[in-house]
Amino acid sequence: MAILVVGSVAFDSIETPQGRRDRCLGGAATYFALAASYFTDVRVIAVVGEDFTAEHEAVLTRRGVDTQGLEHTSGKSFHWTGSYVKSLNEAQTLKTELNVFESFSPKVPAAYRDSEFLFLANIDPVLQSSVRRQMPKVRMVCGDTMNYWITGHRANLAKVLTGLDALLINDGEAKLLADDTNLVLAARKILEMGPKALIVKHGEYGATAFFSEHPFNGEGAARMTLPFRAPALPLDRVVDPTGAGDSFAGGFFGYLASQQQVTLKNFKQAMFYGGVMGSFAVQRFGTEQMQSLTREEIDQRFALFRELSHLD
Amino acid sequence: MAILVVGSVAFDSIETPQGRRDRCLGGAATYFALAASYFTDVRVIAVVGEDFTAEHEAVLTRRGVDTQGLEHTSGKSFHWTGSYVKSLNEAQTLKTELNVFESFSPKVPAAYRDSEFLFLANIDPVLQSSVRRQMPKVRMVCGDTMNYWITGHRANLAKVLTGLDALLINDGEAKLLADDTNLVLAARKILEMGPKALIVKHGEYGATAFFSEHPFNGEGAARMTLPFRAPALPLDRVVDPTGAGDSFAGGFFGYLASQQQVTLKNFKQAMFYGGVMGSFAVQRFGTEQMQSLTREEIDQRFALFRELSHLD
Numbered sequence: 001m002a003i004l005v006v007g008s009v010a011f012d013s014i015e016t017p018q019g020r021r022d023r024c025l026g027g028a029a030t031y032f033a034l035a036a037s038y039f040t041d042v043r044v045i046a047v048v049g050e051d052f053t054a055e056h057e058a059v060l061t062r063r064g065v066d067t068q069g070l071e072h073t074s075g076k077s078f079h080w081t082g083s084y085v086k087s088l089n090e091a092q093t094l095k096t097e098l099n100v101f102e103s104f105s106p107k108v109p110a111a112y113r114d115s116e117f118l119f120l121a122n123i124d125p126v127l128q129s130s131v132r133r134q135m136p137k138v139r140m141v142c143g144d145t146m147n148y149w150i151t152g153h154r155a156n157l158a159k160v161l162t163g164l165d166a167l168l169i170n171d172g173e174a175k176l177l178a179d180d181t182n183l184v185l186a187a188r189k190i191l192e193m194g195p196k197a198l199i200v201k202h203g204e205y206g207a208t209a210f211f212s213e214h215p216f217n218g219e220g221a222a223r224m225t226l227p228f229r230a231p232a233l234p235l236d237r238v239v240d241p242t243g244a245g246d247s248f249a250g251g252f253f254g255y256l257a258s259q260q261q262v263t264l265k266n267f268k269q270a271m272f273y274g275g276v277m278g279s280f281a282v283q284r285f286g287t288e289q290m291q292s293l294t295r296e297e298i299d300q301r302f303a304l305f306r307e308l309s310h311l312d
Numbered sequence: 313m314a315i316l317v318v319g320s321v322a323f324d325s326i327e328t329p330q331g332r333r334d335r336c337l338g339g340a341a342t343y344f345a346l347a348a349s350y351f352t353d354v355r356v357i358a359v360v361g362e363d364f365t366a367e368h369e370a371v372l373t374r375r376g377v378d379t380q381g382l383e384h385t386s387g388k389s390f391h392w393t394g395s396y397v398k399s400l401n402e403a404q405t406l407k408t409e410l411n412v413f414e415s416f417s418p419k420v421p422a423a424y425r426d427s428e429f430l431f432l433a434n435i436d437p438v439l440q441s442s443v444r445r446q447m448p449k450v451r452m453v454c455g456d457t458m459n460y461w462i463t464g465h466r467a468n469l470a471k472v473l474t475g476l477d478a479l480l481i482n483d484g485e486a487k488l489l490a491d492d493t494n495l496v497l498a499a500r501k502i503l504e505m506g507p508k509a510l511i512v513k514h515g516e517y518g519a520t521a522f523f524s525e526h527p528f529n530g531e532g533a534a535r536m537t538l539p540f541r542a543p544a545l546p547l548d549r550v551v552d553p554t555g556a557g558d559s560f561a562g563g564f565f566g567y568l569a570s571q572q573q574v575t576l577k578n579f580k581q582a583m584f585y586g587g588v589m590g591s592f593a594v595q596r597f598g599t600e601q602m603q604s605l606t607r608e609e610i611d612q613r614f615a616l617f618r619e620l621s622h623l624d
Binding site: 088181182183184185187188202204205206208210226227228229230231234235236237238265268269272304306307308309310311312 | 400493494495497499500514516517518520522538539540541542543546547548549577580581584616618620622623624
């Protein structure tokens with residue numbers, strides 16, 4: 001079933017210990033859409049400027065991503081400049097040029113309205129809410145956010161959290177959002193803010209899902225208060241960490257949307273697929289790796305993740 | 313089969329956000345021995361001072377630990393004073409009083425010579441080597457170390473590493489030992505120093521085992537280059553992190569020693585038991601929790617670890 005994603009389609013200028021790339025195609029919605037495209041149909045809502053060419057759009061459409069909701073406007077596309085030279089674990093933002101995103105007002109095309117799954121990538125919570133309102137019949141909504149919105153736009157973010165089936169953030173964001181240094185206590189507080197599930201991404205250590213009392217019906221519902229931990233793949237070479245979290249989200253939600261039902265079992269498998277797509281994303285610069293995978297390679301790595309973490 | 317452990321039996325004065333304890337029984341060998349005692353016979357080699365009473369010794373003997381190798385001497389026992397008030401993830405050492413450990417020369421009692429498993433807990437590598445030499449027929453040797461020995465006593469430590477079947481250290485120690493910030497590359501370098509396996513403990517994120525080409529015979533040997541990741545239990549209350557790593561080691565090695573053969577399958581199970589014992593250790597002050605478990609509680613938590621991390 002189709003996923004609709006709203007978020008940034010942008011250009012990234014990135015420096016890592018392995019080299020640098022200037023103005024390569026990036027943005028949370030781009031990484032998410034590419035990663036999810038290996039599992040299900042994906043539709044994108046974002047805004048781009050005149051510097052976004054047919055060649056850039058083809059990166060998405062070649063993977064079957066529906067770009068009807070990509071609004072072309074005058075001006076320049078969102079441009080992020082960052083460095084991982086000091087640490088691969090945390091991006092150092094050198095410059096953020098919002099450009100066309102400053103006055104973005106997302107509109108859901110009529111042809112997108114039947115999307116059953118909605119992903120609110122990391123953008124202004126006001127825009128996240130606007131898209132959410134335009135999709136009253138959506139079946140499952142997941143979202144992301146970041147420190148900037150948590151500290152400076154908390155009231156708007158709170159409205160988004162109320163309607164989420166799952167929130168995907170990292171350790172630091174979870175602790176900041178809950179104002180608690182213990183991850184389990186932080187998770188409990190965040191689940192009280194609305195999300196039925198919270199996925200905390202630990203970078204090279206994998207990810208943990210926490211659940212509210214009964215987020216799913218049926219199978220496994222009774223045991224739902226136990227968290228679930230998915231591994232990450234130990235990698236001997238991380239080329240570019242940009243987009244790892246968005247690729248995790250794309251793998252996670254893409255797999256979930258491809259299944260008949262959102263059960264605990266499928267949720268767990270989806271966590272593993274999230275880790276798989278995150279591990280691919282960092283192995284090359286920008287979206288290079290996300291553009292050129294096969295489902296067979298993905299499933300082989302899924303098998304590796306299982307072997308890496310399972311007793312038998 | 314019996315494990316012989318050499319390491320510190322000491323008193324700890326600990327301050328954590330949950331309170332403080334003065335001069336409670338601690339030391340790496342104590343935590344290790346108590347944790348391993350739930351799985352197999354344990355023998356201890358250490359030195360204690362006049363402040364170590366029959367009551368303290370009974371903490372070990374009540375769990376069936378053989379204390380023949382506990383040397384009583386004049387002077388005071390090793391005393392560590394530390395705080396976790398700033399961070400539960402890293403101990404802040406306030407004072408280290410080696411006392412009787414300054415002139416310790418470990419002697420393996422004749423009755424210990426048939427121990428098939430040897431654990432060299434975190435002490436001076438010269439002492440680790442001395443015990444190793446006295447146990448020429450031992451079947452499997454695991455060891456621990458810390459930053460202090462890595463930076464200041466590298467040549468002595470190198471000799472210990474040559475003879476290890478498995479080295480158990482944390483992320484920071486592994487990266488320091490290998491002088492590499494990438495964990496996989498660090499692991500490769502460390503495996504070249506001698507250990508057949510390296511277990512890197514990630515605290516609240518679990519632990520990862522890396523293997524040299526063919527550390528075991530038989531089952532699974534061909535696939536040995538793939539690491540293995542064991543989870544940690546997300547806890548809503550950490551009372552005292554002291555001894556978590558030593559308890560992990562005790563659970564890991566204790567389980568392994570209790571099995572007929574050291575196979576890959578048993579090694580993986582042992583990693584899980586390590587995590588289980590580590591998760592118990594931090595739930596109360598000092599060794600309180602390690603003194604009072606049952607094997608049933610341990611196996612229940614093992615089942616929880618499996619459910620927490622397995623797809624089916």
